[in-house]
Amino acid sequence: MHRTRVRVVEGVLDANDTIAQANRADFDAADVTVVNLMGAPGAGKTSLLERTVRDLAGVRVGVLEGDVQGSYDATRIASLHVPVTQINTDSGFGGECHLDANMVRSALPSVPLADIDLLVIENVGNLVCPAEFRVGEDVRVMVAAITEGEDKPLKYPLMYRTCELVLITKVDLLPHLEVDREELLASIDAVHPDVETMVVSARTGQGVEEWRRWLAERVALRAAAPVA
Numbered sequence: 130m131h132r133t134r135v136r137v138v139e140g141v142l143d144a145n146d147t148i149a150q151a152n153r154a155d156f157d158a159a160d161v162t163v164v165n166l167m168g169a170p171g172a173g174k175t176s177l178l179e180r181t182v183r184d185l186a187g188v189r190v191g192v193l194e195g196d197v198q199g200s201y202d203a204t205r206i207a208s209l210h211v212p213v214t215q216i217n218t219d220s221g222f223g224g225e226c227h228l229d230a231n232m233v234r235s236a237l238p239s240v241p242l243a244d245i246d247l248l249v250i251e252n253v254g255n256l257v258c259p260a261e262f263r264v265g266e267d268v269r270v271m272v273a274a275i276t277e278g279e280d281k282p283l284k285y286p287l288m289y290r291t292c293e294l295v296l297i298t299k300v301d302l303l304p305h306l307e308v309d310r311e312e313l314l315a316s317i318d319a320v321h322p323d324v325e326t327m328v329v330s331a332r333t334g335q336g337v338e339e340w341r342r343w344l345a346e347r348v349a350l351r352a353a354a355p356v357a
Contacts, residue, residue, distance in 0.1 A: 152265025
């Protein structure tokens, strides 16, 4: 039973990876950089995204919003006049707690790839499943709220290990919390040594410009890459 289950899981992930490669080919053909933004429910992904896209100078950005139900986050982003496409996993995808490559592929006809340089995929809020499913992204970014405490990287290590950048959000709340920021950073380093981290606050704007530069640099790297 155990061996059979392993084979089934491996088959699912293999199929996902095949579709993710097809997505990647479409993104490459359109010359679009793709960021998979992951984190727990309430980590502040949408609030940070709102603050980020308001002034991402020189970069045309689009957003793909993943939720189980509803379009509240997509409405917030759309109000900033940014092209946004909604994916609800309860609509034909079994209410999954993550986005997979097939879900993203089903939404691509609605994404204006020809008109954007950067696509941010805001994944479903979850600290487990999104890490297991590639969707065709260039990079993965983990949003970790300071309010979650210092131990989450140790409890959910895969989410942190699969990311190129960890954004520590809601740091404006530190004076009101019994949380040690340095201990959180040490926990992150314990599961993903030397991963890049940034400390940000969507409320005050702390660190947001550095995060914008990071995104712009990823777009510039693609633009400077030789054509295959």
